[in-house]
Amino acid sequence: MPEATAATLGDHETVTAWNFFHELIDVLPARSPCDLVLVAHLLPDRPPLLDAYAATGSLKAVIPIEYSTDHVVYEQARAAGIPVTDWQATPTTTGRILQTVREVLRTSDRSLLLMDIGGWCSAAAVTARSEFGDRLLGVVEDTEAGHRVYEKLNLDFPVVSVARSPLKDAEDNLAGHSVIFSVERLTRRLGRPLSGCRVLVLGFGKVGQGVARAALGRGASVDVFDVRSDRRALALTLGYRIPDRAIALREADIIVGCTGNGSLHASDLANLRDGAIVASGSSKRLEFTFPVPIERNSGLPDRIATLTTPSGGRALLVADGEPVNFLDDAVIGPALRLVQGGLLAAAVSVISQRAPKGISDLAPEFLETVSDTWIKHYVRPDGLLK
Structure with missing residues (x-):
């Protein structure tokens, strides 16, 4: 060689x-x-x-x-x-x-x-x-x-x-940290560091666990939802809240989809609080099961767009809904x-x-x-x- x-x-x-x-x-x-x-x-x-x-x-x-x-x-x-x-x-x-x-x-x-x-x-x-x-x-x-x-x-x-594969375990955990790094880098431009925010992690597989751990380490309060009850139970034993999904959506300042299989649906938009920040730890075509209408706003930093909710409020979509960590090369x-x-x-x-x-x-x-x-x-x- x-x-x-x-x-x-x-x-x-x-x-x-x-x-x-x-x-x-x-x-x-x-x-x-x-x-x-x-x-x-x-x-x-x-x-x-x-x-x-x-x-x-x-x-x-x-x-x-x-x-x-x-x-x-x-x-x-x-x-x-x-x-x-x-x-x-x-x-x-x-x-x-x-x-x-x-x-x-x-x-x-x-x-x-x-x-x-x-x-x-x-x-x-x-x-x-x-x-x-x-x-x-x-x-x-x-x-x-x-x-x-x-x-x-x-x-x-x-x-x-x-x-x-066991080879993936370290990568998935570190991928969660890279997701939160990129989320906070953008939210700080809105004057909103993670410390003191309520972060909702949708999906508690290996990447979701890394995201939750990283968000907690940055001073956020972390809620978790997963369709699997065993993963919700695991999240609870690790110190995270596991509220009802609709309640968690209404209370979240930042929502990170990590299911790889559809975490946020059209019916969920009505539950989002005004100004909630939405990011994907996976892929737009996987995490969001509805067309993502992106509205540019000159008052927002680059790579943050507006997502209008049914009530006329707005959520803020990070990285156009694509995997946020790729903004920083993951x-x-x-x-x-x-x-x-x-x-x-x-x-x-x-x-x-x-x-x-x-x-x-x-x-x-x-x-x-x-x-x-x-x-x-x-x-x-x-x-x-x-």
Whole structure:
């Protein structure tokens, strides 16, 4: 494996990530040549991962998600010859993804692996399997929302999900902290720090728990609602209030949706107090089950819009309803590289035909390989992060 240097790659973290990914690729099982199509967050930390994917297979298309695309990274990737689709000319849709997948399979004689985020590729994968058979090797899925999408399908190809992997635990907790960081950065521009506010967290999975913990740490009073009674019970034992949902909505100063499955509905708007701040820790298309009418107001800071309630009041919508932490590049540190290593291992497990048909978690032997390699590159001899 060639060793990366600061002179060739830039900052220390980028060098560390490059070396981690490439050693991991070296120690993972051998694999046959194949093509890759990626749905991707194009953020400043992504270039080493894109390079690692290119070493795993032949990158045929990188399809960026609009709300998580850094324009500088996008232009640099295109200038470097990475086949990034022009999301401004052709917005990312399930139909556009299917068109891309068909083009790749028709113009190449190799098999194809799809790297997915949030189930964007699910329809394309099912269609491609029916049209091209075993040449569609399978899918790797990153998120809980996407995991749920694939769970509902009758799959005759492998889908390896890292969403419920132990590798994700640290990332999900830190993602909650990054959500609250971005929420407070914007609310402070309204003169409203979190301290003393009542924050309602809708959804108490791993990300929701991280959001609640971070909000409490910033001096907020935190209410929790989850459709699962066991999660509400857990929230209560951890010191959070679990009021009736309608009451919680009426009392909340700030509402953060973290279900990944629809947390705020049209019927809820009547319950929002005037001036309530609404943010998504997941995705607009998942957290809000109604069209989001965005009204710009010159008196509000950028990225905060008005959402009119049925009573004529207004709520304030952060980041146009998109995942708020992507405003600050969703930075969570080395834990992200651990998950990205899991994605690489999942890709190899599908390419090397070690993954079963249907949806499955990353196999234990791959988990161990990823974790051992990550510790080697990111942990100092004294046991602390480098």
